[in-house]
Amino acid sequence: MTGKKDITIYDLARVLSLSPATVSRGLKDHPAINIKTRKRITDTAREMGYRSNSFASNLRMQKTHTIGIIVHELKSQFISSVLSGIEKITTEAGYDLIIGHSSESYRKETSNAHNLFHKRVDGLIASLAFDTTDMEHFDPFVKKGIPIVFFDRVEDFPYGTRVIIDNVKAGYEATAHLAAQGCRRIVHFTANLGRNVYAGRLKGYQQALADYGLTFDPALVMVNDLSEAAAIRAARQILSMNPRPDGVFATNDFFAAVFLQTLKENGLRVPEDIAIVGFNNDAISRIIQPKLTTINYPGEEVGEQAARSLLDQLTSPSAAVASAKEASARTTDTIIIRSELIIRDSSLHRKV
Amino acid sequence: MTGKKDITIYDLARVLSLSPATVSRGLKDHPAINIKTRKRITDTAREMGYRSNSFASNLRMQKTHTIGIIVHELKSQFISSVLSGIEKITTEAGYDLIIGHSSESYRKETSNAHNLFHKRVDGLIASLAFDTTDMEHFDPFVKKGIPIVFFDRVEDFPYGTRVIIDNVKAGYEATAHLAAQGCRRIVHFTANLGRNVYAGRLKGYQQALADYGLTFDPALVMVNDLSEAAAIRAARQILSMNPRPDGVFATNDFFAAVFLQTLKENGLRVPEDIAIVGFNNDAISRIIQPKLTTINYPGEEVGEQAARSLLDQLTSPSAAVASAKEASARTTDTIIIRSELIIRDSSLHRKV
DNA sequence: TTTGAAATTGTAACCGATTGCATTATATTT
DNA sequence: AAATATAATGCAATCGGTTACAATTTCAAA
Numbered sequence: 218m219t220g221k222k223d224i225t226i227y228d229l230a231r232v233l234s235l236s237p238a239t240v241s242r243g244l245k246d247h248p249a250i251n252i253k254t255r256k257r258i259t260d261t262a263r264e265m266g267y268r269s270n271s272f273a274s275n276l277r278m279q280k281t282h283t284i285g286i287i288v289h290e291l292k293s294q295f296i297s298s299v300l301s302g303i304e305k306i307t308t309e310a311g312y313d314l315i316i317g318h319s320s321e322s323y324r325k326e327t328s329n330a331h332n333l334f335h336k337r338v339d340g341l342i343a344s345l346a347f348d349t350t351d352m353e354h355f356d357p358f359v360k361k362g363i364p365i366v367f368f369d370r371v372e373d374f375p376y377g378t379r380v381i382i383d384n385v386k387a388g389y390e391a392t393a394h395l396a397a398q399g400c401r402r403i404v405h406f407t408a409n410l411g412r413n414v415y416a417g418r419l420k421g422y423q424q425a426l427a428d429y430g431l432t433f434d435p436a437l438v439m440v441n442d443l444s445e446a447a448a449i450r451a452a453r454q455i456l457s458m459n460p461r462p463d464g465v466f467a468t469n470d471f472f473a474a475v476f477l478q479t480l481k482e483n484g485l486r487v488p489e490d491i492a493i494v495g496f497n498n499d500a501i502s503r504i505i506q507p508k509l510t511t512i513n514y515p516g517e518e519v520g521e522q523a524a525r526s527l528l529d530q531l532t533s534p535s536a537a538v539a540s541a542k543e544a545s546a547r548t549t550d551t552i553i554i555r556s557e558l559i560i561r562d563s564s565l566h567r568k569v
Numbered sequence: 570m571t572g573k574k575d576i577t578i579y580d581l582a583r584v585l586s587l588s589p590a591t592v593s594r595g596l597k598d599h600p601a602i603n604i605k606t607r608k609r610i611t612d613t614a615r616e617m618g619y620r621s622n623s624f625a626s627n628l629r630m631q632k633t634h635t636i637g638i639i640v641h642e643l644k645s646q647f648i649s650s651v652l653s654g655i656e657k658i659t660t661e662a663g664y665d666l667i668i669g670h671s672s673e674s675y676r677k678e679t680s681n682a683h684n685l686f687h688k689r690v691d692g693l694i695a696s697l698a699f700d701t702t703d704m705e706h707f708d709p710f711v712k713k714g715i716p717i718v719f720f721d722r723v724e725d726f727p728y729g730t731r732v733i734i735d736n737v738k739a740g741y742e743a744t745a746h747l748a749a750q751g752c753r754r755i756v757h758f759t760a761n762l763g764r765n766v767y768a769g770r771l772k773g774y775q776q777a778l779a780d781y782g783l784t785f786d787p788a789l790v791m792v793n794d795l796s797e798a799a800a801i802r803a804a805r806q807i808l809s810m811n812p813r814p815d816g817v818f819a820t821n822d823f824f825a826a827v828f829l830q831t832l833k834e835n836g837l838r839v840p841e842d843i844a845i846v847g848f849n850n851d852a853i854s855r856i857i858q859p860k861l862t863t864i865n866y867p868g869e870e871v872g873e874q875a876a877r878s879l880l881d882q883l884t885s886p887s888a889a890v891a892s893a894k895e896a897s898a899r900t901t902d903t904i905i906i907r908s909e910l911i912i913r914d915s916s917l918h919r920k921v
Numbered sequence: 922t923t924t925g926a927a928a929t930t931g932t933a934a935c936c937g938a939t940t941g942c943a944t945t946a947t948a949t950t951t
Numbered sequence: 952a953a954a955t956a957t958a959a960t961g962c963a964a965t966c967g968g969t970t971a972c973a974a975t976t977t978c979a980a981a
Contacts, residue, residue, distance in 0.1 A: 227967075237967085272624045273969085297644040300643050308670075474856050504853060506857075589937085590961060601960080606959080621937085628936090929974100931973080931975085932973070932974085944960080947956100947958070950953100951955095
């Protein structure tokens with residue numbers, strides 16, 4: 218640790234023959250400071266390479282200008298996009314991001330939540346882990362009135378904003394499209410049905426079946442972890458089924474792509490023998506052959522909205538407003554992001 | 570902002586009829602504190618829901634327990650993996666991450682660097698932007714002796730550790746493999762040759778050509794931004810060439826995949842008409858048909874090594890050691906991560 | 922010139938944790 | 952029991968920026 222000591226406002230004050238208070242005010246455009254003095258201050262601050270100490274400031278102000286993020290997975294194109302969207306908005310506003318990663322584990326999620334609370338983030342943006350059901354770990358934020366925005370994976374919780382898509386509608390459109398293409402036995406690959414996103418899509422799937430006069434067969438709803446290995450196993454299973462399904466709606470493009478690939482390797486034709494619809498509109502859906510019909514789930518947009526919503530709550534006058542009712546009204550919104558079906562070759566059934 | 574005031578060591582001290590100093594020591598297992606007193610302290614701290622104020626601590630200790638990260642892109646599987654690796658190691662050690670994102674822009678990179686310096690991160694992990702050449706924005710870190718670990722995209726810089734792969738060797742292996750398969754006209758798709766990674770791979774490409782008795786044709790080295798659009802353009806260009814190249818080494822799997830796909834759509838057979846090798850071993854390389862031969866570049870491993878190296882420097886006794894020479898010796902290492910060619914169908918040429 | 926309001930600047934007390942240097946309580950030795 | 956060593960705790964300054972309130976200066980109105 219070489220390096221001279223940092224310059225502080227006391228150093229500036231000494232050099233300028235002013236008080237630290239005046240320097241402090243001068244650096245932040247306090248109206249009471251004479252414009253000429255202010256200029257002297259900012260000039261010498263620049264010359265001497267002054268940088269303010271955010272700890273001292275945070276300590277005094279009880280604000281951190283930092284936003285905590287908890288994601289369930291980092292190695293995901295969707296999450297990367299969301300992060301990118303968040304980053305774009307928060308950086309403009311001068312906020313920093315601290316990222317926590319739950320790896321789909323409730324335990325790690327709680328530990329992240331505690332850590333971020335301890336770090337006194339000004340706000341939190343979170344997507345829940347696979348197996349999260351209780352929300353107790355967010356109570357400290359609630360008690361302190363620290364705003365939270367949940368996205369994608371959410372729970373019913375009487376606090377915070379939710380940024381989501383209409384999963385029921387998305388599931389409905391995907392399934393209805395397959396049905397409209399003539400599919401009669403449509404398998405649904407999904408994950409933990411306790412999670413809102415999967416529950417919603419399943420509901421849409423069922424509604425679409427009903428609307429198209431197809432009976433719902435619980436055996437065709439297959440739950441797994443949507444991993445590469447699971448996709449390969451799933452493909453094998455489908456190949457061995459009799460009668461074989463003629464349509465598949467998977468809640469994840471990566472899974473759908475591996476699944477599709479494995480079927481092809483085993484001689485099945487897509488979409489002729491089996492039509493496939495994925496979810497997310499990841500890059501892979503445009504590269505796999507045939508190109509994958511999917512639901513567009515714009516991650517960057519989700520991130521931007523989540524960040525904007527959080528910043529709104531941080532900078533709105535609510536802090537001053539006493540009315541908990543009003544604050545509560547503001548913080549219980551749900552923001553629905555538009556999602557839509559993108560039809561590509563993998564589902565264009567021509568069997569009739 | 571509802572919520573009672575936070576509990577401080579002063580509150581604990583009052584309740585326990587002790588001094589704040591004793592409480593502070595008790596909370597951190599200071600040996601001078603009686604074990605029974607310590608227990609009383611930690612117990613009531615738990616009961617009263619005490620959480621230490623990291624700003625006060627940071628202010629006093631001049632340490633943040635925070636690591637800054639600058640990446641050139643967030644929406645990349647490779648970078649996600651690296652982040653995941655970093656996160657794994659640093660979380661174990663109780664460090665937080667602040668993530669900055671340069672979007673391949675030198676300007677944003679400098680602004681991120683300044684911001685992270687200002688936030689007083691204890692250390693920095695960075696991968697340079699596309700167009701970064703000068704390293705002045707890292708000078709403040711150098712002057713203060715804040716350790717830096719660069720990964721992937723690095724520059725010659727007499728400070729900091731580098732975690733990289735042997736790009737020359739990787740480029741060589743990729744190209745030599747194509748040559749060994751009988752390719753005679755091998756195109757190399759790459760990006761800004763000012764960046765070490767691309768320069769190194771090109772060098773390996775040239776060496777392999779030489780070793781296999783092929784003449785180097787600068788016209789076959791094509792530089793672009795490796796985007797989806799560029800891949801499609803590239804494919805069109807290849808299709809129009811006469812004589813047509815019979816091998817392609819692209820420095821990015823995503824680009825290679827889109828390129829491959831576009832060629833197929835235009836009737837070219839891979840690998841019969843043209844053999845292709847990508848780079849990174851992204852998931853997409855295993856899904857595209859034919860599967861892509863590629864260089865395995867283990868991002869998670871890179872992230873873990875980078876984080877470990879940084880933590881070493883943060884916790885080593887170097888802080889106490891005066892010898893700048895010794896510190897400098899330690900901080901100029903380069904860590905080479907093993908990378909290797911993974912041969913798949915896209916390059917198995919059988920044309921003699 | 923006197924006077925009071927307005928414009929500037931200064932004083933000093935925070936924010937909460939840390940730690941060198943006492944000081945006090947306890948244990949050990951003679 | 953006195954003297955000394957040792958263990959345990961307290962005092963008070965410090966980190967750097969912020970801000971209520973006080974003090975001073977400036978300037979125009981009286």
